[in-house]
Amino acid sequence: MALSLSEKSALIKQEALRLGFDCCGIAPAGDVGEEHERVSQWLTEGNHAEMGYMANHFDKRCNLTLLVEGAKSVIVFAHNYFPQEKQPPHLPQVSYYAYGKDYHEVIKQKLFALMEFIHRDIEPVEGRAFVDSAPVLERYWAKRAGLGWIGKNNLLIIPGKGSFFFLSELILNIELAYDEPYTESHCGKCTRCANACPTGALSKHKLDARKCLSYLTIEKKGEFSPEIETLHNRLYGCDICQQVCPWNRFAQPHQTPEFLPSSDFLQYDLAKWQSLTEEDFRQHFRHSPIKRTGFVGIQRNAGKIL
Numbered sequence: 342m343a344l345s346l347s348e349k350s351a352l353i354k355q356e357a358l359r360l361g362f363d364c365c366g367i368a369p370a371g372d373v374g375e376e377h378e379r380v381s382q383w384l385t386e387g388n389h390a391e392m393g394y395m396a397n398h399f400d401k402r403c404n405l406t407l408l409v410e411g412a413k414s415v416i417v418f419a420h421n422y423f424p425q426e427k428q429p430p431h432l433p434q435v436s437y438y439a440y441g442k443d444y445h446e447v448i449k450q451k452l453f454a455l456m457e458f459i460h461r462d463i464e465p466v467e468g469r470a471f472v473d474s475a476p477v478l479e480r481y482w483a484k485r486a487g488l489g490w491i492g493k494n495n496l497l498i499i500p501g502k503g504s505f506f507f508l509s510e511l512i513l514n515i516e517l518a519y520d521e522p523y524t525e526s527h528c529g530k531c532t533r534c535a536n537a538c539p540t541g542a543l544s545k546h547k548l549d550a551r552k553c554l555s556y557l558t559i560e561k562k563g564e565f566s567p568e569i570e571t572l573h574n575r576l577y578g579c580d581i582c583q584q585v586c587p588w589n590r591f592a593q594p595h596q597t598p599e600f601l602p603s604s605d606f607l608q609y610d611l612a613k614w615q616s617l618t619e620e621d622f623r624q625h626f627r628h629s630p631i632k633r634t635g636f637v638g639i640q641r642n643a644g645k646i647l
């Protein structure tokens with residue numbers, strides 16, 4: 342007997358949890374509606390700094406059916422990366438998400454496995470798998486699929502779980518039963534994230550990448566402009582606006598072996614980072630997100646750490 346739409350959605354969610362995803366929600370694929378305006382304004386104001394790729398494919402970014410032909414459903418997944426063991430705070434800080442193996446590699450495998458499961462056990466399907474790898478407003482879709490709200494720190498926050506989660510999607514050409522969008526915000530009057538941001542990059546729900554240490558340490562190419570005097574001890578990425586968020590008191594350590602750091606990584610001090618040769622760097626970080634900044638980028642960051 343053919344499965345109903347809700348049975349299909351329930352089977353997909355069950356398999357997602359089995360594969361190691363922590364949450365999964367489903368929304369009808371389509372246009373982002375009133376978000377057009379917000380994205381367009383963010384770009385017009387230059388908040389994307391030198392990330393030229395953010396200004397590309399505006400129409401596709403705002404409409405999944407232009408990005409993936411025949412798209413009917415978007416399944417959004419959240420995958421925990423909150424570490425059990427962390428670097429001592431005096432050492433040059435690397436974002437938690439970059440402690441272990443590159444999440445693009447780890448999560449893509451799980452998305453492909455799930456797509457295969459759907460094709461084999463539910464219904465023949467065509468579609469695409471994305472994890473931070475396409476012009477998709479991932480936080481918007483996570484909210485639309487009912488996973489949580491977008492905090493004033495700009496992060497998607499899952500009620501009772503926090504924000505240390507990667508987002509990813511399957512965009513498919515089949516119909517499914519859909520979740521209700523998450524319409525509430527639980528930030529209330531809190532402004533801890535904006536107050537704690539050492540560079541004033543957050544204001545009124547908006548992030549100015551030109552000031553953000555995550556942008557400066559990861560995405561910025563070339564030398565820093567002279568007014569950047571310090572990176573506030575952030576070597577790669579920045580977690581401050583998440584660390585201070587009261588909702589992250591609920592964060593539980595992930596259970597994904599691939600995201601565990603190598604034995605001595607958490608103890609790297611500034612001298613260790615500065616003494617790495619290009620060959621060492623390539624060897625150590627071949628499968629790590631840190632390779633995005635490159636050897637030259639890490640050396641540049643190490644020079645401005647304090």
Ligand code: B12
Pocket residue numbers: 376379380383392395436437438472473474475476477478479480481491494495496497498504505506507508509546547548550553555556559560577578579580582
């Ligand atoms: C470009 C980018 C960056 C840039 C710019 C960040 C930014 N705020 O846009 C930089 C390099 C600074 C960055 C930093 C980080 N990033 Co980043 N980044 C992205 C990327 C590729 C695109 C984001 C984007 O489209 N920005 C454009 C703006 C306009 O869109 P938006 O931020 O999604 O904003 C939407 C909502 O916030 C909403 N919104 C905005 N204001 C308001 C106000 C209200 C009231 C409401 C209701 C909604 C709302 O409307 C916007 C449009 O829909 C996404 C992956 C993806 N494809 O989505 C990852 C992504 C957002 N990054 C991620 C992460 C983990 C980080 C860092 C934590 C990494 C780190 N530790 O250093 C930091 C966090 C910085 C921060 N506070 O946001 C995760 C976030 C996961 C989560 N739980 O939310 C993503 C989703 C990658 C992934 N697949 O997991 N990132």
Ligand code: SF4
Pocket residue numbers: 537538539540541542543548552553554555556579580581582583
């Ligand atoms: S990631 Fe760091 S620098 Fe960027 S907005 Fe958050 S606290 Fe500020």
Ligand code: SF4
Pocket residue numbers: 492493494495527528529530531532533534535582585586587588
């Ligand atoms: S720190 Fe406060 S304002 Fe910022 S995202 Fe968390 S709850 Fe919202």
